[in-house]
Amino acid sequence: MKCIKCDKKAIISYPVRFCKEHFIEYYLNKLKETIEKWEMFNKDDKILVAVSGGKDSSSLAYALHLLGYEFEGLYINLEIPNYSNFCEEKVKELFKLINKKLNIIRVSDYGVKVERVRNRPRCSVCGTIKRYLMNRFAYENGFTVLATAHTMPDEVSFFFMNLRSGNLNAIVKQKPVLEGKGKFVKKVKPLIYFTEKENLTFSLINNLPVCRLECPYAEGNTQNVIKNKIYEIDKDFRGLFNQTIHFLEKINIEVKDEEVYECIKCGYPTSSKDIVCSFCKIKEYFSKNPS
Ligand code: Q46
Ligand code: ZN
Ligand code: ZN
Numbered sequence: 001m002k003c004i005k006c007d008k009k010a011i012i013s014y015p016v017r018f019c020k021e022h023f024i025e026y027y028l029n030k031l032k033e034t035i036e037k038w039e040m041f042n043k044d045d046k047i048l049v050a051v052s053g054g055k056d057s058s059s060l061a062y063a064l065h066l067l068g069y070e071f072e073g074l075y076i077n078l079e080i081p082n083y084s085n086f087c088e089e090k091v092k093e094l095f096k097l098i099n100k101k102l103n104i105i106r107v108s109d110y111g112v113k114v115e116r117v118r119n120r121p122r123c124s125v126c127g128t129i130k131r132y133l134m135n136r137f138a139y140e141n142g143f144t145v146l147a148t149a150h151t152m153p154d155e156v157s158f159f160f161m162n163l164r165s166g167n168l169n170a171i172v173k174q175k176p177v178l179e180g181k182g183k184f185v186k187k188v189k190p191l192i193y194f195t196e197k198e199n200l201t202f203s204l205i206n207n208l209p210v211c212r213l214e215c216p217y218a219e220g221n222t223q224n225v226i227k228n229k230i231y232e233i234d235k236d237f238r239g240l241f242n243q244t245i246h247f248l249e250k251i252n253i254e255v256k257d258e259e260v261y262e263c264i265k266c267g268y269p270t271s272s273k274d275i276v277c278s279f280c281k282i283k284e285y286f287s288k289n290p291s
Contacts, residue, residue, distance in 0.1 A: 012201050020205050027202050031063050031190055038176045040188035041145045047071035048143040048185075050134050051094070051102075053087030053211035057149035058094055059199040060191055062208055064147075065098040071147070073102040076133050078114045078126060083215055093209035105137060111283045114217070118285070123221045125282055132279035136268060138185040150189040151196055156244045157227040172255050174248050182260075183268050192245060 001010045001017060008019035018026055034040070041047055049064065051057040051073045064071060075091045077084045088104065095102035107113060107129060114126045138146040150158075155174060162170040180186035191199065203210050218224060234240045263270045263277035265284075270277035276284075 011205065023201060027198065028063055028067060030193060032067055034193055035190055040177055040190060045144045046142060047145050047147060048074050048138045049147045050074050051091050053090040055203040055210050056151055056191060056196065056199045058208045058210050059202040060149045061094060062098060062206060065100065071100065073100060074134060074137055075102060075104045076130055077104060077106040079107050080114055080215060080217060083213055086213055087211035090209045090211040105133060111286060113286055117282050122217045128278045128282060135185055139183050143185060145186045145188055147188050147190055149191050151191045151194050151199065152241045152245055153196055153227050155192060156230055156241050157223050159244055159248060160226050160230065161223060169255050169258060172251055172253055
């Protein structure tokens with residue numbers, strides 16, 4: 001099987017057959033075009049890239065480095081046993097390789113843990129903690145843009161989760177760019193048109209240090225369950241991921257913005273009627289239930 005651009009052997013066949021060199025060229029071009037098309041950031045922005053040690057965020061950081069962007073990394077150590085410290089080492093290796101500043105924070109420094117809170121599953125608690133800390137760190141340190149490594153399958157599975165819960169507001173906000181407002185820093189998703197396979201291939205051919213462990217809490221994660229089902233459907237009906245992403249882009253419905261308050265505990269935005277944000281509720285729970 002040959003590359004569509006030269007006579008060399010193809011290393012990837014889907015979405016297109018490319019050899020190693022042409023795949024890297026394709027990957028970088030697609031990333032650059034996505035950033036420019038959506039005006040995600042320019043070289044004057046102070047960019048923070050959230051990294052987990054996995055193939056997606058490691059590929060994003062490395063590709064941005066190859067494209068000549070200046071940025072810093074943020075690794076949130078979730079303190080998950082047999083997992084987080086190992087991922088931290090991989091992220092450190094990567095940032096040493098690209099010679100960029102890496103910021104590391106630990107959840108215990110903020111008084112929280114990735115554990116069940118009443119009836120909230122661990123992954124839901126984890127999601128709230130990550131979203132809150134990424135934004136807070138970016139805001140407190142003067143970053144103008146926060147880039148995350150959400151991929152096409154991530155976004156499509158979020159869409160189905162939002163559809164299932166009837167959360168139209170969340171669906172409307174599922175865009176590659178979410179503009180900043182007040183203490184919300186602008187958020188961008190440069191990998192929105194990338195599949196996990198493309199990121200895996202990019203990380204492998206560039207020999208990137210990547211944490212290949214799966215989070216020990218991942219089993220039963222609703223998003224993963226939905227994602228795997230969509231992969232199954234996509235096998236028979238190719239294009240489901242792509243079409244859903246483009247469909248989301250076209251949604252342009254006026255929805256009433258939720259009322260946003262300033263959390264009385266931390267001062268960050270919340271739409272919670274009792275004016276205490278979800279993060280502070282998690283923190284309060286662990287201060288009353290230490291163990
Ligand atoms: S890290 Fe956190 Fe994931 Fe682990 S606890 Fe669940 S959400 S599975 S991306
Ligand atoms: Zn080629
Ligand atoms: Zn708060």
